Amino acid sequence: TQLLEQSPQFLSIQEGENLTVYCNSSSVFSSLQWYRQEPGEGPVLLVTVVTGGEVKKLKRLTFQFGDARKDSSLHITAAQPGDTGLYLCADLTDKLIFGTGTRLQVFP
Amino acid sequence: SQTIHQWPATLVQPVGSPLSLECTVEGTSNPNLYWYRQAAGRGLQLLFYSVGIGQISSEVPQNLSASRPQDRQFILSSKKLLLSDSGFYLCACVSSSYEQYFGPGTRLTVT
Numbered sequence: 152t153q154l155l156e157q158s159p160q161f162l163s164i165q166e167g168e169n170l171t172v173y174c175n176s177s178s179v180f181s182s183l184q185w186y187r188q189e190p191g192e193g194p195v196l197l198v199t200v201v202t203g204g205e206v207k208k209l210k211r212l213t214f215q216f217g218d219a220r221k222d223s224s225l226h227i228t229a230a231q232p233g234d235t236g237l238y239l240c241a242d243l244t245d246k247l248i249f250g251t252g253t254r255l256q257v258f259p
Numbered sequence: 260s261q262t263i264h265q266w267p268a269t270l271v272q273p274v275g276s277p278l279s280l281e282c283t284v285e286g287t288s289n290p291n292l293y294w295y296r297q298a299a300g301r302g303l304q305l306l307f308y309s310v311g312i313g314q315i316s317s318e319v320p321q322n323l324s325a326s327r328p329q330d331r332q333f334i335l336s337s338k339k340l341l342l343s344d345s346g347f348y349l350c351a352c353v354s355s356s357y358e359q360y361f362g363p364g365t366r367l368t369v370t
Contacts, residue, residue: 182357184359191347191366193349193363193364194303194361195361237300243353245291247293247305247308249302249304249305250302251302252300252301252302254300
């Protein structure tokens with residue numbers, strides 16, 4: 152069974168700081184996705200990456216996929232309180248397997 | 260676009276009582292459907308997934324079961340709830356174009 156470990160588990164930072172969260176898989180990703188989830192709601196897809204070494208940018212968010220397609224990072228520049236939430240990585244195969252999550256709190 | 264409906268939105272049930280959560284999908288046909296459970300502040304645990312009517316795969320052995328009586332209907336059930344069944348239950352759909360959608364979730368509290 153594939154395991155997706157995310158780190159750190161919790162992260163509390165001040166507005167304006169930069170941060171990076173990580174996702175590591177026990178096996179090669181088929182298709183890596185990152186989601187953000189707010190309390191009481193379903194996850195919202197941020198990005199899908201497929202190719203090893205791929206880098207995608209979404210405004211202040213930069214997603215990097217490892218060359219071996221077993222790890223990924225999400226970097227947020229100049230974090231804002233609106234970035235607060237639970238960040239989840241996932242692998243889309245015939246099953247959609249989610250990581251353990253990183254809970255981010257950005258204080259104004 | 261696709262829409263996923265889940266009900267009820269919240270549920271409080273005593274230990275040992277039965278459970279039935281329903282998920283229906285609009286706007287697509289023959290989707291892959293998923294049931295997840297989420298503990299507070301943690302990732303989603305895949306419980307069941309289905310690639311078609313009557314086809315159910317279980318990921319975690321437990322006292323829950325799932326059924327797919329119609330193409331766009333997915334039901335999560337239990338005969339006797341445990342305290343550990345409390346959590347946030349999410350239904351998800353992956354379309355043939357690999358687009359993912361999540362329902363609004365059901366908050367289940369077992370007392």
